[in-house]
Amino acid sequence: MxxxxxxxxxxxxxxxxxxxxxxxxxxxxxxxxxxxxxxxxxxxxxxxxxxxxxxxxxxxxxxxxxxxxxxxxxxxxxxxxxxxxxxxxxxxxxxxxxxxxxxxxxxxxxxxxxxxxxxxxxxxxxxxxxxxxxxxxxxxxxxxxxxxxxxxxxxxxxxxxxxxxxxxxxxxxxxxxxxxxxxxxxxxxxxxxxxxxxxxxxxxxxxxxxxxxxxxxxLPIPPILEESWTEYISQKFAEQHIKTDEETIKEILQRTGGHPQDTMLVCSEIYYALLETGEKTVTLEYVRIGHDRALLTLAQVYDEILDEIGQRVSAREVLKRLAAGDKVYAKGNPNETKRVLDVLVSKAIIEKKGRGSYKFVEPMFQEYILREF
Ligand SMILES: Nc1ncnc2c1ncn2[C@@H]1O[C@H](COP(=O)(O)OP(=O)(O)O)[C@@H](O)[C@H]1O
Ligand SMILES: [Mg+2]
Missing domain, CATH: 3.40.50.300 (P-loop containing nucleotide triphosphate hydrolases)
Structure with missing residues (x-):
């Protein structure tokens, strides 16, 4: 585009x-x-x-x-x-x-x-x-x-x-x-x-x-390095005479986890919010606005993912527990929980970090679950 x-x-x-x-x-x-x-x-x-x-x-x-x-x-x-x-x-x-x-x-x-x-x-x-x-x-x-x-x-x-x-x-x-x-x-x-x-x-x-x-x-697809994002984002804003600093860019990447499309989307929404007000500096407040607007756009994508996982109540429950950082096996049938976790890993929605501990691949998806369910 x-x-x-x-x-x-x-x-x-x-x-x-x-x-x-x-x-x-x-x-x-x-x-x-x-x-x-x-x-x-x-x-x-x-x-x-x-x-x-x-x-x-x-x-x-x-x-x-x-x-x-x-x-x-x-x-x-x-x-x-x-x-x-x-x-x-x-x-x-x-x-x-x-x-x-x-x-x-x-x-x-x-x-x-x-x-x-x-x-x-x-x-x-x-x-x-x-x-x-x-x-x-x-x-x-x-x-x-x-x-x-x-x-x-x-x-x-x-x-x-x-x-x-x-x-x-x-x-x-x-x-x-x-x-x-x-x-x-x-x-x-x-x-x-x-x-x-x-x-x-x-x-x-x-x-x-x-x-x-x-x-x-x-070949495994490598993640995008934080330094590369930082350089790209600051340069892109600078081209439009918009100021960024290390702290705000860190905040963007924290919220997106450096996920390629999520990061682009948040930056894009920050940019449009700045255009609306005519301000020329990316502040933490703008990061928050950009992030919230990006989440609205992503809702459709995330709902599709949720559809794919299936309508089973247990899948939503496990996701909610994971998103909230609760013990994943604390409730429900452990076999069913295991089955759901396997599906989530196979669909690259979560990654295993250690025994019984998992991490969302997309922090924004985690945020979506926390807010909506
Ligand atoms: N290397 C990258 N750097 C920055 N943004 C990227 C990168 N790769 C993907 N994106 C973002 O993700 C979106 C989707 O990219 P695409 O190549 O269509 O992904 P896929 O084929 O894996 O679905 C792009 O429109 C862009 O916003
Ligand atoms: Mg593609």
């Missing part, structure tokens, strides 16, 4: 990606070297931002790149079309090559001229029909990165975002088997897989019974 001082929501561009330089260049060089990579982590921690920046750099170095986001897709056909378009864009410079072809196909001459461009890619004109053979289309799509890279003597990197959604899009687990059977023969393509359901992703890539077992190197 260009134009915002502190961009929130969706991938952010290089200058607003705080503290990921080493991580980005490590992923870049591994992919360039032909290694495939998997990153799993909860939503809103910056996976897509990292991946887009990596792809941008590789493209600049002459690599072919393609990105498919399973979150946006609803069936096999859409998946195939999205992958084909993403691949062909490297040649055509057009985002939706298939749709463009289809339009031109209305005139026979126009079509001939265009398909000539793809003849070497074994492209079938049948794919332009409204009801193409779905399986043939998908098989074609899954090999296209390699075919294209080969023909054009390029190396290619393909990004699959929200990869755990592939089973929803393309029908259960078979899609993973199918993908793997194609990808494992690719010599000129490396793959970058992202997923926000860590449990599913880790099992897909780490369980020997699963199709993508050992297909990619799994």
């Amino acid at each position: 260009p134009g915002r001082l502190f961009p929130v929501g969706g991938p952010v561009s290089e200058r607003d990606i705080v503290d990921r330089e080493d991580f980005i260049s490590s992923i870049e060089s591994r992919l360039a070297d032909g290694q495939s990579i998997m990153l799993a982590g909860p939503r809103r921690i910056g996976k897509t931002s990292i991946a887009y920046e990596v792809l941008r750099r590789l493209k600049e170095r002459g690599f072919y790149t393609a990105a498919v986001d399973f979150f946006r897709l609803s069936d096999k056909r859409e998946f195939a079309v999205s992958l084909i378009n993403a691949c062909l864009e490297n040649r055509t410079g057009i985002r939706r090559t298939l749709e463009t072809l289809k339009d031109r196909a209305k005139s026979v001459a126009g079509l001939a001229k265009l398909t000539v461009k793809f003849r070497d890619l074994e492209f079938s004109v049948d794919f332009l029909r409204d009801d193409p053979d779905e399986i043939a289309l998908l098989d074609y799509a899954l090999d296209l990165p390699e075919v294209l890279a080969n023909r054009d003597k390029k190396n290619m990197v393909v990004l699959f975002d929200e990869f755990q959604d592939a089973s929803r899009v393309a029908g259960r687990a078979e899609i993973y088997k199918k993908m793997r059977s194609h990808f494992q023969n690719h010599q000129n393509v490396s793959y970058l897989f992202l997923g926000s359901k860590e449990g599913i992703m880790n099992s897909l890539f780490g369980n020997r019974k699963e199709a993508f077992y050992r297909f990619a190197t799994v």
